[in-house]
């Protein structure tokens with residue numbers, strides 16, 4: 001199977017090159033970066049700190065996507081929407097790790113998924129996807145007298161908040177409670193807020209240093225507190241998950257899939 005890497009010079013792009021190179025079931029067919037990036041023309045192996053691979057980073061996304069069976073894409077929302085459009089033209093599967101989409105972009109991607117297989121997840125690690133399932137179960141079991149707060153911390157360069165993972169966890173908690181997250185989500189608190197509303201799902205965002213990604217779901221009740229935590233120490237967990245997702249799309253009909261589909265977690 002041929003996989004191409006979009007945004008090859010990014011923190012995740014370089015991890016994706018490494019993960020594909022290490023997997024005997026797949027080959028890397030190409031890689032892209034933004035037009036004008038200093039990475040254009042560089043060998044992708046050297047870019048990832050490996051031996052040269054004889055493939056240069058390109059700015060021609062359409063050509064790179066057309067030559068691949070699947071693309072792995074951890075870039076920015078605007079680029080991911082465009083890559084989905086191009087992938088649909090060539091029948092290429094699209095693995096989207098990018099986070100921070102607005103509603104219109106989510107809708108555009110869902111529409112494109114009627115024509116190709118798209119796996120989209122704010123977190124592609126096994127551990128977080130298990131945490132998502134646990135969060136849904138615990139939220140359902142505990143009910144409304146336990147307050148739910150989601151705390152995340154990431155490196156100082158992260159540009160979106162709350163993290164895609166925090167939103168997945170919020171959705172899971174809301175699903176467990178059989179409520180709509182949009183109607184109960186509290187993303188900021190400042191000044192004289194008054195007491196907490198029963199049923200709110202709160203988000204707290206921390207940024208600093210080189211933290212790869214920490215997430216905790218807190219269930220705070222009368223006299224007791226339950227906390228579920230995942231800490232990522234290495235971006236390789238996300239990259240290996242994305243390669244697994246790419247392989248999984250082979251022979252799959254068009255659709256918008258989640259990492260839980262790939263991992264068989266319900």
Ligand SMILES: NC(=O)C1=CN([C@@H]2O[C@H](COP(=O)(O)OP(=O)(O)OC[C@H]3O[C@@H](n4cnc5c(N)ncnc54)[C@H](OP(=O)(O)O)[C@@H]3O)[C@@H](O)[C@H]2O)C=CC1
Nearest residue numbers: 007010011012033034074075079097098099122123124238
């Ligand atoms: N789902 C998951 O498991 C994970 C998701 N993420 C998400 O992945 C995304 C990327 O994260 P990270 O790697 O840290 O960010 P980086 O900024 O390090 O990497 C993004 C890369 O994409 C490039 N890029 C932007 N636009 C285009 C384009 N049109 N064509 C080609 N390349 C483009 C950027 O280039 P330039 O800087 O030159 O614009 C940059 O090199 C984020 O949304 C993050 O939240 C991260 C880790 C795990």
Ligand SMILES: O=C(O)C1=N[C@H](C(=O)O)C[C@H](O)C1
Nearest residue numbers: 099122123158163164165213
């Ligand atoms: O930007 C990151 O770094 C990460 N982004 C994803 C997110 O928004 O949840 C996944 C991971 O936590 C790292």
